[in-house]
Amino acid sequence: MTKCATTAVIGRPSVGKSTLINTICESKVSITSPTPNTTRNAIRGIYTDSRGQIIFTDTPGYHISEKKFNKHMIDIARESLEECDSVLYIVDATRAPGDEENAVSSLLSTLKVPVICCINKADIAREEQKKMAREYLERTMPSRVILEISATEDHGVDEVLIELFKVAPEGPLLYGEDQRTDQDLEFRVSEIIREKAMNSVHAEIPHSIFVEISDLEYNREENKVWIRAFITVERESQKGIVVGKGGANIKKIRVQSFKEIKRIFPSSSLELDLRVRVNSKWKSNDFILHNVFRETQE
Ligand SMILES: Nc1nc2c(ncn2[C@@H]2O[C@H](COP(=O)(O)OP(=O)(O)OP(=O)(O)O)[C@@H](O)[C@H]2O)c(=O)[nH]1
Ligand SMILES: [Mg+2]
Structure with missing residues (x-):
């Protein structure tokens, strides 16, 4: 058993x-x-x-x-x-x-x-x-x-x-033998981008980052994946740092995220559009807490 x-x-x-x-x-x-x-x-x-x-x-x-x-x-x-x-x-x-x-x-x-x-x-x-x-x-x-x-x-x-x-108690497997996680695709992609964004900045900025996928289209016939994601920060000054001089930092985040997201779709062509925006209230706003913590709204 x-x-x-x-x-x-x-x-x-x-x-x-x-x-x-x-x-x-x-x-x-x-x-x-x-x-x-x-x-x-x-x-x-x-x-x-x-x-x-x-x-x-x-x-x-x-x-x-x-x-x-x-x-x-x-x-x-x-x-x-x-x-x-x-x-x-x-x-x-x-x-x-x-x-x-x-x-x-x-x-x-x-x-x-x-x-x-x-x-x-x-x-x-x-x-x-x-x-x-x-x-x-x-x-x-x-x-x-x-x-x-x-x-x-x-x-x-x-x-x-x-x-x-x-x-461990005896019992049948709850997931397939090859399954490594139960996270849905959008969440995995947003987490990869969040990791790259967090690791590209310092001090308090990593805590101010929230990533939201606004579009994720998987066209199986054309074998194409198209993703648009927003990196949300709490302040205008943080946006400047995440974007970087001449866009250098956001480019780095995009390249690193692309590489890792590509592993999820190894045989598809991938387009990743990353944008940065400011929302000073994302940590207190119930709607966003719902998104960050993925809780069902009452
Ligand atoms: N040298 C060394 N570093 C480690 C080891 N395990 C984790 N780290 C480092 O410790 C840091 C934190 O690791 P995480 O796995 O993110 O820690 P965590 O407990 O999940 O952190 P939270 O999600 O913030 O609670 C990273 O920089 C890791 O590379 C280890 O065994 N040896
Ligand atoms: Mg952890």
Whole structure:
């Protein structure tokens, strides 16, 4: 009998949750960046082998904030815990635990489902940092499995899968063997563009970016894909930075996005029209929250 489990991946911002899911799924399922709070939605990554299937839910980094936008992200992380069979708790060995780590560990310590703790970034952490992270987890998550891993170097990742399959319930596969994610096409494309845009700017601008696909036409007969997307920022000055001198930055975003979107449509010709616009209220406007968080409007 095969096994099938859903696993919520939880941790502070930037600990490497999305990177780990991409490494496990051997595919870019969830975008990553050095900026905290990159992931904004519950994103599914699917891993299948002869043992069965693990369906990962990537979540927004768990942090403390009173802002409406951030609270939405925290809720998404919490909700993913409600129906999962197990939890992967990721900590970053290079950062000392503080109030935020305590908030995550106390949230997880009360769970009845198995929690597997991963000390990530073992490739760059010093020995004493790894020791501190282990002591912290032994204290706050007693009798839970603790592993040391590197999501970028693919170290210790097989052990993570071994532990997850150990505790996975028996059951039929929920997705096809080759399926890596359940995201729809428009969302995948918008996320690729958001990643390239976020990684092309600094300071607070990455948090001000929202990408919306206004048109996505797939003409199967002519084998053509035509996409128009808007990169929305909150201020006119940010627009100038995203566009760049003489359009240099937006050109870079377009080239990088094109390359990655092309992998979704390898045998089609692709046209990508990228525009930048300003909407100072996109984070507070309910309509846009509906779009960003893809929630059903009441
Ligand atoms: N050296 C090293 N860097 C890593 C490792 N895992 C992730 N990173 C880097 O850490 C940064 C954050 O990674 P993400 O995967 O986006 O982190 P996240 O936990 O999904 O972050 P949020 O979505 O913002 O909560 C990126 O720059 C990654 O390349 C690792 O094992 N080793
Ligand atoms: Mg992430």
